[in-house]
Every structure is written in C-alpha cells, then in structure tokens.
Amino acid sequence: MNSSLKRLVLLLPLTSLACTLLNGTLATPTHTPADTPLIPPTSTSSAIPTITPSPEPTFTPTLPPPAGLPDPQAFEWVLIADGLVAPVDLQNAGDARLFVIEQGGVIRIVRGGELLPEPFLDLRDRVNASGSERGLLGLAFHPDFAGSGLFFVNYTGAEGASFISRFSLSPNPDRADPSSEVNLLRVAQPYRNHNGGGLAFGPDGYLYIGLGDGGSAGDPLGNGQRLDTFLGKMLRVDVDAGDPYAIPPDNPFADGGGLPEIWAYGLRNPWRFAFDSLTGSLFIGDVGQGNWEEIDFQPARAAPPANYGWNLREGMHEFAGGEAPEVVDPVTEYSHAQGCSVTGGIVVRDPTLPEWQGVFLYGDYCSGLIWGLLQGGGGWHSDQLFDTHFSVSGFGTDHEGAVYVVDYGGGVYRLARRP
Secondary structure: OOHHHHOOEOOOOOOOOOOOOHHHOOOOOOOOOOOOEOOOOOOOOOOOOOOOOOOOOOOOOOOOOOOOOOOHHHEEEEEEEOOOOOEEEEEEOOOOEEEEEEOOOEEEEEEOOEEOOOOOEEOOOOOOOOOOOOOEEEEEEOOOHHHHOEEEEEEEOHHHOEEEEEEEEOOOOOOEEEEEEEEEEEEOOOEOOOOOOOEEEOOOOOEEEEEOOOOOOOOOOOOOOOOOOOOOEEEEEEOOOOOOOEOOOOOOOOOOOOOOOEEEEOOOOEEEEEEOOOOOOEEEEEOOOOOEEEEEEEOOOOOOOEEOOOOOEEOOEEOOOOOOOOEOOOOEEEEOOOOOOEEEEEEOOOOOOHHHOOOEEEEEOOOOEEEEEEEEOOEEEEEEEEEOOOOEEEEEEOOOOOEEEEEOOOEEEEEEEOO
8 A cells, every 4th residue: 555545534633623424413323222122131140169369460650641641733543454344343462463353243364554365253154243233342362362372252143142252263373263162151132232342351360341231222221220230331250260251259249249240330331441551440431322421430459349320320410310329420521512422442552652651542433533531630631632534433552552543434543653
C-alpha cells in the first residue's frame, strides 16, 4: 500500500461538536437494542474446588504521568491494515502479530502491516451472527500462550447463548485447531442484544468475562442487580485449576450470597474493558440506554464487589430508581448529544509516546469521537481529542505497547506522532 494512502484520517481536535451524522440521525451501532425474545434466562455454575490465592502483582512505574492530556494535533491515526469484515476486537499474543476478530466468526492475523490470507481460526460453523450484536465478540490469550498455546473466545452460538470457550494451537503457529474447543460457560441470552463479549486476563492471572444484562430495553428482568445470574456482570475465574475452571477464593461471593463467579455487577452492556498494564486498574466502557454513556473504573486491589448501578442508574443519573448499597458512579460520562454507543478503550503505555502515558483512550461507535481520560489533581479529566470517520468498535495494543483503534468498516489504525 502506498504510504501516502496509509495516513488517512484524523481531523482536528474538537472545540465544539455537532454530533449527529447524515440528516441529523446517528448511525446504527453494533449495540442497538432489539426486542425479540429468544429463550428464558438461565445461569450456570459448577462445583468448584478451593485453590490457593495467587500472590499480588507488583507494579513499578517506569514513566511519569503527563501533567495533562497531550495536544492531539501532533498525532494521527495511521492505517496499518484494511479489508477486514466487521472487525470488533484486536489482541496480541506477546509477539509481532496482531489478531483481529471479525464478528462473523473469524480471527485474522496482521503481521508486518499485511493481513494474512488464511484465518487464525474460523468458527463460522458454530457462531450465531444474526442480529447486530451477536457473533464472535471477544478474545484473550493465556498469559503463558507461548508455552501453552491456549486462548479463549467469547461468541454467540446455538440458541443465541453466549459461549466462553478455550482453544489451542495446531502444529502451525499461525493456525488454531477449531476441533480443540473446550466450553467453560454457556449462558442463555433472553434477547438478541446486550451480549457484552469482552475477555481479558487480569494482572492476577485470572480470566475476566464481561456479559450484558440480557437485552431488550430497561433491563426488564432486573438482571443488572440480581446476583443469581451471570447477566449484567463481570465474572472472574481461574482457568488454570478446576474442571473447566476454579473460583478464585477472594471472589466476593465465593462463600455464598451470589454466584461465585461474579466479580462486579450493575452493568448494562460492557462493550470493551481493559486493565492498565502498569497499575492493574480496570476500565469498563458500559453502553447506556437512551441518554448517557459511561466509563467505569475499579482501582487495583479495590475490595469487590463493585455495583456500577444499572438499572437503578444510567451513568450518574437515576433510571429505574431504588436503593442499593455503595453504588459506584462512573468516572466520566457523555450524553447522546455526542454519540450513542461507547467503546471502552486502552490505557496508553507506548514507550515511544511519553506524552500519552496513563491516558485512557475510548470512543463512540456512532459519532467516531475519541476521548482521552486522565486521573490527576484529585479527580478525573476527560476531553474530546479526535473526530474521526471511524465506527469505533475496539481498541488494542501490540506486544511493544503501540495503540490501535478498530474501525467496524474494515480498518485497523495505529496512534502515531505526525512526521
């Protein structure tokens, strides 16, 4: 590809914003509510042995945080791969490859700026991609992927259920074995939307799983606040013990009071979450109902469970109302005057971009806006940085810390300094 064509997009930083698209109508996100009921909600659990807790990780800062958000005019998003079909996520496996999820059920490899013709994994024979929010939605590589060859995916499958499954490599390191699937969880979804779909390994080595409230509008089943369902939750499991997993002994309901897999609750549709690779803190982008989009935050070593408030609240605002103990407000929110579907992002730790250290980037699927969020001065500061043409569906990093944004229209772009 001609290098001049690669430097495609990045409009000036925003001072004001008209946030509607053509004819004043926002584009339809991949997370649009749909009201078609499918199957009754259920939850699953396992008889899980107790394990010894892993030692707490140590985080040593290597770069000081910036005094404020960087000037976005000095930076741009550079196209590094295109031709993808409905990409929704990007991950790395600790090497020079990028792995991009296509919602229809395929994982593609980008290496050296080239999209490899053969997929890493093709699950179209079992992925249910009917409707705008179903499909292959999440990917996480085992922390010891180099030694184990194991990775995990989150997809919508038979009868619209969410499947959390483990796969392994084939003898070819660029191809996984589709017949190696081991299912960890199957969670029935009562409606077609709000599947969540994110997966990530935390600094503690446990697998975190994001699931939406089950769909429709307004959480009609009350799943966000219920503790007897996986829906509307962040789950946390130990995939290195038990069959097919074990419950970390410090999970908040490991000894009862709720499903033992639950780590946090009160979520509507967590569309992308990420751990800060330096501090271990957790950021969650939670898609709103009709008015507010939010970013939730859990500091490293915070005592769980966190209740992020849905459906009692939408963002910082009352929704259904009612009492709940210690609801955690989001650290930032934006209204539907600025977009309609938040995409949680990534904390920048790229050593080649010292101005960006500690900035959490997140975006909106509908408007293409990208914000920066930074903690300092006793609070949080968030600014709109970029106005793009992207349908922002995901963010990710490579093994060296470079930051990427995924455009649902088919491209992957890297944050870079302008020449």
